[in-house]
Amino acid sequence: MKDRAVLVIGGGVAGMQAAFDLAEAGIKVCLVERTLSIGGRMAQLDKTFPTNDCAICILAPKMMDCYRHENIEVLTLSEVTAIEGEIGSFKVKIRRKPRFVDEAKCNGCGDCARVCPMGILNKFDMDLRVRSGAYIPFMQAVPLIYALDRDKCMRCGLCEAVCGKDAIRYDQKPEIVERNVSAIIVAIGFDPLDPSGLTEYGYGRYDNVITALEFERLICAAGPTGGHVIRKDGKEVKRIAWIQCVGARDTRDNRPYCCSVCCMHATKEAILTKEHYPEAATFVLYTDLRCFGKGFQEYVNRAEDDYEVKYIRGKPGEIREKENKNLEIFYSPSSDRVEKLEVDMVVLSTALIPSEGVEALAEILGTELDKYKFFKLKDSYNPTETTRAGIFVAGYCQAPRDIPECIAHGSATASRAMEVVLGGSYDRRA
C-alpha cells in the first residue's frame, strides 16, 4: 500500500463524515465537491426530523470542521475525470473549474456581489431568489470564497474595480490536478425529480404547486421569503396539502422504489407550517405512511395530536386550479368514492433520484449501477462495497436513506478505507 490517502467524491453529509473520520485517524483525504460549497442537500433544508434541529445550524460546524482539518484538502467546483491503477494505488485526475476568483486572495467580503449588476436565479434557493453574478450559494457556504458566473457575465469590470484584494480573474482557466490515493469513496447524493412530466399534479402549470425542496427554502428563516410561506400572488398560506410518492413507487417511469424519507419530511414540513401559522390547516395525502426510524412514530403522533396535521390515505388522480388559483385535489379514500379537497397550496414530495452525471462518473470509476442508477453493490449485505475493489459507496447514491443513516454509512465506508490504508487489507469479503 503506497499512498496513505483517500479520495472522497461528494461533500454532502455522508462524504463529509467519511472524510472527517479518515482525517481524524491520521489519513490524508482529498474531498472533491462539484458545487461551490460543501454541505450537500442537508444545507438546503430548514429543519430536520424528528428533533426539529435547524439543519444548517448543526451542519455548519461539521462543514467547518471538515474544511479546517489539517488532513483534509477540499477541492470545490471540481470533478473527477479519470482514474488509473487499482486498490492501494489509484491515480486520480481531477478537473478544477475556474471560479474566476483567486481563492487564496478572496476574503469573502462580498463587495463584488454588491456591485455586480446581474440578476440570476439562485439554484441553491431552488430558483426562488435572485443572486448577483458574483456570488456564494448561501451565507454559510464553505469555503467562503466568491465565484463569478461567467456564463452570464458581461465583463463590465465593476467587481474587478471594487475588489480590495485584487482577487478577480476573468480569464482563469480550468486546471487538472492529480492525486494518488489508496481507496475511493463515492458519496454523490441525489437530485429531486422535476415533476413537470407528471401532468396530473400541474407542477409548472399551476401557480401554487411547489416541490418539497422549494417549500424547505420558503419556510427557512434565512430563505428567499424570510420564512414566510407565500403563494405566487403574495398571500400567506391558510390550507396546504402535501402529496406523497410523486414519481416514486411509480412504475410509469421505471421508479418503483420508495424514497424512504418523504413521509417524515412532509410530516416535519406540516409541523413547521403549524408553528409558523397556528391557524393553518395542513393535510398529508399518502399511500403508506412510512415512519419506521427511531422516534418517527412518536413524531407522527405529535403531528397528529399536538399540531392537528391531518393524514389522508389516498393518492390524488388529478389536481385542478381554480380561478382564484386555489387547488382542488381529487382523490379516492375508498373503492367507491372520489373526494375533493380544496387548498391554497400543494407541496409535492417528489422522488429523490440519483444525481445528474451519475452514469458518467460510474463509467470513469469503472463501477456498475443498478437498473435505477444507484451504485450497485458487489454483494448484498455488504453495504459499502461497489463492484470495483477499493471503491466504496456511501449515502443516498447507493440506495435511499435518511441523514443519520447516511452519516453511519459515511463512517462505515471510512472503516473500509481504513482497512486498506491502515491495515493493508485487500480482503473484499465483508
Added chain:
Amino acid sequence: MTEELRIGVFICHCGINIGGVVDVPAVVEYASTLENVVHAERNLYTCSSDGLESIKSAINEYELNRVVVASCTPRTHEPLFRATCEEAGLNRYLFEFVNIRDQCSWVHMHELEKATEKAKDLVRMGVAKAALLEPLEELTSEVTPSAVVIGAGISGMTAALSIAKNGFHVHLIEKKREMGGMLRRLYKLYPTEELAAEFLEQRIKAVEEHERVELHLSASIKAVEGYVGKFKVILDENGAEKSIDTGVIIVATGAKEFEPEGLYEYDGEKVITQLQLEEKLKRGDSKLDGIENVVMIQCAGARGEVVGYCSKICCMNAIKNAKLIKEANPDINVFIAHNELQAYGEEYELYYRDAKKAGVRFLRFPLERRPKVIKSEGKLVVDVFHERLQMNIPLEADLVVLSVPLVQNPDAEKLSKMLKVPLGQDKFFFEAHVKLRPVDFATDGIFLCGTAQGPKDIEESISQGYAAASRATIPLAKGYVSSEAIISSVDEAICVGCGICESVCPYGAVEVVETEEGRRAKVTGVKCKGCGTCGSSCIKRAIKMHHFTDEQLIAQERTALVTEEVVS
C-alpha cells in the same frame, strides 16, 4: 491578575435569526461602553469564514486577551470560536459564549425592544465573566491500542472484524456459547432469500480466522472501570474472572423479540411469533402440513399497543415469510393484516410487489381498530376490519403469526449503568445525537451499533457495525486522546474529606484518599466531564469548577442585577 484586560465583543446577526428581532447595532454600541471592552463589532454570521477571520484580526489589531461572542448557541458553535481564538494565539478558554439566539431572539420574537434589552443584559454578564476567565490546558493521555466489542451478533462481528482489519487487537465478548445473535434463529434473509445459517457461517469463519480477534464466549461483563483510552473491563468467562485493558468499547448487545403474553390469544402453538415461525420453517417445516390458512398480524404490541414505536423490520419479515410459505405451497392462503406497510427503500418495495405477485394477500386495518383473534372449539378466526371496504372480514386461520416488535434486552439496564451511558425512553441505548452522531455515545470512547440502538435490519446493522468500527479506530490510530480542560480541582487545604463529592460524581472521577494531612478528595482529570456536581455539593467550597468558578459566576449574577444607569 496583573495584565490589562482587553475584551473584544462580537455580536452575530445570524442572518435574520437574531438580527430580525434584536437591534444588533444598539447592542454593539452598548457593548463598547462596558468596562474592559476595547473593541465591539457585529457580523452577519460570526461563524462564517469572514466572521472568524474578523475575530482573528481583531485579536491581533486590538491586542485582545478575552473574546466574547454573542450568537446562536454554544452547543454547536463554541468549539469553532474557541479554535479560532487559539489560531490567533489566544488560549481557547479565554473565550466566553453569550447565547442571544436560542435564549433571546427565538423566545422573544414578538417583543423586539425587550429582546434587545435582554441581549444587552446577557452581553454585560458575559463580559463580566470574561474578565475573570483563566487560561486552561487540555490533558492528553495515551490509548491502549485494542478494542472491546460487547455482543457477537451480526453488527458486533462486523465491527470487530473491521477493527481487526484496521490493524488493532479486538476482544469480542459474547454471553452465549456461540456467535451469531438473533441471526441464528432465522430461516432465510430478505431480500435475497439466502439461508441465514449459510450466510452466518461465512461471517463466523472470517471472525474466527482473524488473528487479531480474540473471542470470549460464554462471557459476561462484571465491571467496567476507566475512561477513553484506558478502560478496564472485568469479565466472567466460563466462571473465571478475567480483566481486559482496552482503549475503546463498542456496545453491540442486540435486542430481543417482544413476548406477546396475553395478546391475540398467543399460545406459542397456533398463535405464534414471527421468530417462532422462522424456527418452524428452519426445521424443514416449510410446507406447513395440514395448514390451509395463515394470517399474520402486524404491529402486535407495537405502535401504541404496548410499546410506542414502529419496529421497522416486522413488515418485511412478515412479507418474506409469507412469500416463502406461498411459494413452497401455493395452496395455502396467506394473509397479512397490517396498518402501514414499511417496505421502504429500493429493494424492499420490489420484494413487496413480488410477494403480492406470489399471491400473498394484504388487508389494511386502521390502527384504532386492530384485528381480534377469536378462539372457539379449537378453531381460530381473525376478525379484521378492512379500512378501504369499511367492513369486518372474519378470516379462518390454522396458524396466526404475530409480528411483534424488537425490544431491549433485560440486562441492558445493568450494562448502561456499568458503562454510564443512557437508555432512551424506548429503552434502547441512546446515542449522542439522533441526527449527527448515530453510533457515538456522549461518553468518549464508547460506541454503539446494531439493534441495541433500535430496531434495524441486517444490512443496516452491518452498516452501523462498520461505522462504529470507524469511530472506534480513530483514538486507536491516533494513539492519544485529549480530554476536557474544564474540570474540577480540590483545594486540599480546605477539604475535610467528607466524601459528598465522591458520592455525587456520576463519572467516578472523584475519590477520597488518605494523604499525610488526612482524608482528602482527589479528582482524576481525564475522567472528569466538567459537570460541576461536585463543586455545587461541596459544603466547604473546597472544589473549584474551572471555567465556572464561584468568582466568575457571582460576577455574572451581580452584574445581571445591576441596572444600566449604574453601569454607565
